[in-house]
Amino acid sequence: MTPVPPRRFGLVVAAALVAVLGTTTPAAAHGGEAPDGTDYRAGVTGVTPARPGLTVRVVEAGARLELVNRTGRPVEVVGYSGEPYLRVGPDGVFENTRSPATYLNRTLSGDATLPAKADPAAAPDWRRIDDGTAARWHDRRIRWQEPDPPAQVRAAPAREQRVLDWAVPLRDGTEPVEIRGTLDWVPPPDPYPWWVAATLGFLALGAAGLLAAGTAAGVRALAGVGAALAVGGVAAIGLTVGRELDAGASGVGAVLAGLLTGQVWALLTGLGALAAGGYALARRPAADFALALAGACLALFVGVTNLGVLDRSVPPAPWSGGLARLLVTLVLAAGAGATAAGVLRLRAAATRPTPTASDVDHGVALGNKSS
Template identity: 40%
Template structure:
């Protein structure tokens, strides 16, 4: 094999290894929300007029909005007062065992005392609250309910069910991502084309991250908290956009390769559950955003490696001619 042929092999290897080796720090989606799940949480009835409940974040949380003008208390797993929602806002009982278990989607945190007097802490100024509730957890074809207490004297209830959600054609999505990556890599000779790919894939990926944060935001943990939870993914998308702008003015092959590998892993692989499960926790177009991150990221990683080795070869040839 000629020296130039070996450079092609090494360049492709650098791109692929860059993607794989960077896979360690992949973080969870949002503030404890999955990017996609294989089921649908349905709310079928709420017995209190003026109170609405829906499943959000792909079923990771329930959201209750109280427009009834009455005090509505969500009762916890042991029948204790857990959340209090009035027209003035929301308070949570931090002595409730359910408050501890609702801190994470797994419900693994323990603590509290159901028999203790409530210790109310105000968390929102509007009558809207979201929380993890293991009563509405992933158990397909099952009914669930959450009891309510209205004005400290009337009982209410939220009823719902959980059903399986058929997944998408996972093979087609991965195939599309691989073909897209090959197409991007074949543009390695054209700097302005790579700049366009970087700008587009970075912008689409950033929109997916921000859109997911907006949909996952709640009164207690707003958009800022959700964006902070996915800070590295957001910075990666921004870095790819910045690299695209930089490529328009100068040759930065190594930078293109690195940010491409980061994008492919942080979002393309990190959020690849959207290819496997039927219910998305983010925007409905999320699969296209993730496939753009995967294809654009791997393609840019390989293209950056190819351009880097081409430049190294030209430098070696120029040096050899100079020596002669």
């Protein structure tokens, strides 16, 4: 490894980690105000009476409903007071600015202040909000709105059970239609085993930083930490893509667009961890610095922002909660472990004498021999 002045390295690492800590806010923003997880599983059971070309599903871990209308005629979503709320048809998606639901549904909590013009008895005032034939909206009728679980859940919290059967009314012309679905309580998992696994992974990878960098064992340790960080990067990309799929993105183009607009920080973090892992595997100069910086970004931008997955039964992803928790655990262990290993190796480099030319040749020979 090419020697670098240790004081400069220490200052660079400190400044980089401070910068990472100070920029964690963008990573917490997820498209569509999707929750980090929930213990309520919402699902659509059907549209009654059936309408060919009209499809509805729950997205964002139950935070929103998505309606796609390919019938060729407009369909209205009815608001909480029986008023027209949304109109979805071949000419686009419109919202009624007179409907209270227009404002209440803009946030997941539904605590918006209604403007004076919000009057469900007034004639609709339609405003186009999208040119497509799909609408997504928060709907209080499909969620449990209270902070505490219902009485039957409090009586038996360890048992999966039905909370409610819900219905959201539509109008197809003058004919009433309903979206019907269910909301179930799913007992939350025990996060303790996942925290133990993440901690053990962190300790194992961090301990690799204690091996002397100039020895064959140190070279192998660097490669091992790099491989683990690359695995963490793959897990981070999987989590990020999963969020986009759960948010309703379909097709490669839609997924990429969502990643680049709503989750670019998480995506870049995963790609950066992959690159830094490969950098360490190739034993490139400044690999220790790359491990420390990329690991810190991975742990903060993806691991910390997805901690809710560890103690929630329904993740914001189109797969099981167990797989989502495994991915978060890999991210936490790889990110924190790589950071510790990189910092320890940098610290060791800063405290040992500057190598002579013969030492450098010997270290290169060891590296070539181990490869």
